[in-house]
Amino acid sequence: MSDTTSPLDPRIKRTLHVIRDAFLALVDEKGFDQMTIRDITERAEINRATFYLHYRDKYDLQGRLVDSMLREFAAAFELPPAFGADDFIKDTDTPPASFIRQFEHIAAHAHFYKVMLGPRGVPGFSGRMERIIRDSLARRSRIAQPHEDQAVMPRELVVRYVTSAHLGVVTHWLEEDMPYTAVYMATQLIRLHALGATRILKGGT
DSSP states (O other), X not given: OOSSSSOOOHXXXXXXXXXXXXXXXXXXXXXXXXXXXXXXXXXXXOOHHHHHHHOSSHHHHHHHHHHHHHHHHHHHHOOOTTOOGGGSXXXXXXXXXXXXXXXXXXXXXXXXXXXXXXXXXXXXXXXXXXXXXXXXXXXXXHHHOOOGGGOSSOHHHHHHHHHHHHHHHHHHHHHTTOOSOHHHHHHHHHHHHHHOHHHHHTTOO
């Protein structure tokens, strides 16, 4: 969750963590609109001067935290530069590394994602996360089937469907306190993508 590319002084790093932990706790408890800088500094047990040393206001804190986390999420979801049609699903028991990385990233920052995707999460966050997933899946779909005239359904419908399902699975996993491993979740998600829900429920392979 670093704000800069250069290493931070350990004391500054600790301060940033307590500020962000306080921020997330308050978002979860009372919502972003209702919290104040005083709430944040009291929860973090720092003075206002320390807060303003790092952030202009609560909007700056929110924006930098969300931007940083979503950059990490997008990076985890990226395909290798040379990824091609031959690299697509060869069997549904071997999920792509990017799917595993995505769940590992979310697990490492579970509190952040549970809060942001929860009922008091920052407005617009889920939409931004969804766009990252949609853009990645759209790119994958173009690699898998570059010819629009050979597809049996408009690409945008397929991409929208799988994006909603993808984010829904991630959200459910978080809501249930992540009872399965990242590899297990990535495997089940790729099976859903490849086989479809009805086929899986009826025992299709």
